[in-house]
Amino acid sequence: MTVFRSHALAMAGVALAVTALSVGTPVAAEKAVPDAAKAHPMPWGEFKLAPRIVKKLAAGEKANIIVGIEGTGIPIQGAEMRIGTKKGCEAANKALSADCRIVGPVNPDTAKQLSELETLLNSGQVDCLALQPPLPNQFTGIINKYADAGIPVFTLNIDAPKAKRFAFYALNEIQAGKINGEATARLVKAKGIEVGEIAMGSGAPDQPWAQARMEGFVAGYKSVFPEAKFFNDSKSGIPTGKNFTTQEVLNSVTPFLTAHPEVKLFFHTDQGVEGVGNVIRNLKLSGKVFTAGFNVSGAILDAIDEGTTLVTIDQGFDNQAQAPVEQCAAYLAKGETPADPLQYLRPIVITKAGGEAELNVAAGRERLKAAR
Template identity: 30%
Template sequence: MAQERDEEQDRLEQVKVGRRGLLQGAGLGAALSLLGTLGTGAGGLISTAQAAESAFPNHKKWKIVFVNHVTTNPFFVPTQYGIQDACSLLDMDYQWTGSATSDAGEMVRAVNAAIAAKADAIAVPIVDPTAFDKPIQAALDAGIPVFAYNADAPRGKSNPRLAYIGQDLYLSGYQMGQRIVSLIDSGLVGLFIATPGQLNIQPRLDGASEAIKKSGKNIQIQTIATGATVNEELSKIKAFYLGHQDLKGMFAVDAGSTQGIAEVMKENNLPSKGVHGGGFDLLPTTVQLIHDGFLDFTIDQQPYVQGFYTVMQAFVTLASGGLVGPADVNTGLKFVTKDTVEPYLNTSTRYEGKSTKAQILQMRGPIK
């Protein structure tokens, strides 16, 4: 009996070592094999051979091509970390390509190039209502699964992509509009958008405008196009404020414009003048200036999982021969305010794009 207890203790220690290895980046197959030593069967244990049989069989190192509309925008840093982590976990490869300036034609050419190169899967934000219909259908006809991430075809319009992984964009804008009318009773409000008409952000602007109008408050909306680069956005926001210093609020529907608003709010100490501001996403400057009281809120749409879940969907689709996998994933809507910003400010992780280090974080108590 003592020998049996010793053998069981050895197996449990092996499991503990395996768990530590998984958290520290051990190979997936080895980690699954070690974790599998504890499970069902006689005495609650199964053999490592049985565990190995339950893991995914060997497969081609599938490559997924991510076409993007603003390839150098800092918003997509955590998205790329999510892609990298999922590819590492699932033994896949990826390419990051597309346009740096939201040029739909350039993006379509990148999709066509991925088809010609025989990519195993393609992911693309559908930022134009019609430009991606034919190339996506061509990819599907070639047996290449295609997923939309971050931006999807307009509501009610059919696009052949298999699934959408991203935020409900119109709803997020509508809820931002409701937050705006809770802060402002009347006066001029500037709504800033990097690239009007593009489907990753235009639905947010539409939702915000609708919520403000439905409130019945005497709020005058003015929409301002800021551009596709952070420096350009900041310049446009500064210029608008200088020409409309009687405004009551500035709000944005994209990450770069939100950061620009935060900087202008700080530079002119606008909260002390009764001006409110807010927007989307978690660029480091935005997070810091929420903490410092210069911005009322930002909305987190979790860019990390927009990359991670897209890779996982592609993997399951490919591994199952297309039988299972494609499913829409709403990556969420979370208001971040001065009361809830502390963890974002004081934690540097790949999940928010502020660190290159892979790490497992401990829960900090109640989830807000």
């Protein structure tokens, strides 16, 4: 939720969840800490690593790498980020000895997430932080507190570019939308599908990440069909439900498609594509109306198999968590930072048959299974 929030909320509950991941064999004690890690020039000023962290690293003690996310119980996202943290920790332990933990409320709760981050900071439990803020720049204050305390911070999934973060890891939302649009248009062309108008909707049509995906989709689709006619543009996405539930999509898209028979393709910016597929089947429009979107569920993959959904994009939440964990280790062990603070990751495209740079449905199911 590039940059975004793209998920359905998990079952009720806001208790904090913490998962510890300790991987690998500790490296040798009395290790020299590079000067580039102790002090590092950043666009916002000089960063100085906390003396307590320098002392730990020099003694060969385990570094505490924390991944703070918006909701550990968010379907797919929470599980995939846990997988990515584990993989990142395995790689991190090749550079230094590290413990890696995922923290955050079970379901999104900004106050609880912020309170936990404050507690971890004040108790000295973090040596490097990878953080998913709830909204763009929403956690600027706490990020700056961490940086001022000598703790490196990397953001993932949602950025805080005004804060003292080192780098950001996520999709490039416009690029991801464009890739989706191109893949969708290629399938439309290959299958000889007659598309009248194309509509676009979102659970959060006013959010930058959603508008960027719609903007990219239009550009990608028009790269194949320059004269394609769109019912709406990226600034006027059809709202399909702020809670990102399938029922909300059914309630909003059913009357829309009924009232607009000229619309033959409906692009959805998030997992609401599952609901759009249900609407198409319920209205007995299969083979006449199609959809494409983002995120993965069993129902979305079933719809791809059936031909109702042409394309979906797995955002690679595991990759978004793995990359900053590895970068934490690279900084603490070597003082390395990315040359470009915007570290965009390639989206994972899923179509029925798969193809070059695409997964097929079977491969998509394997990824989904691992995230359960």
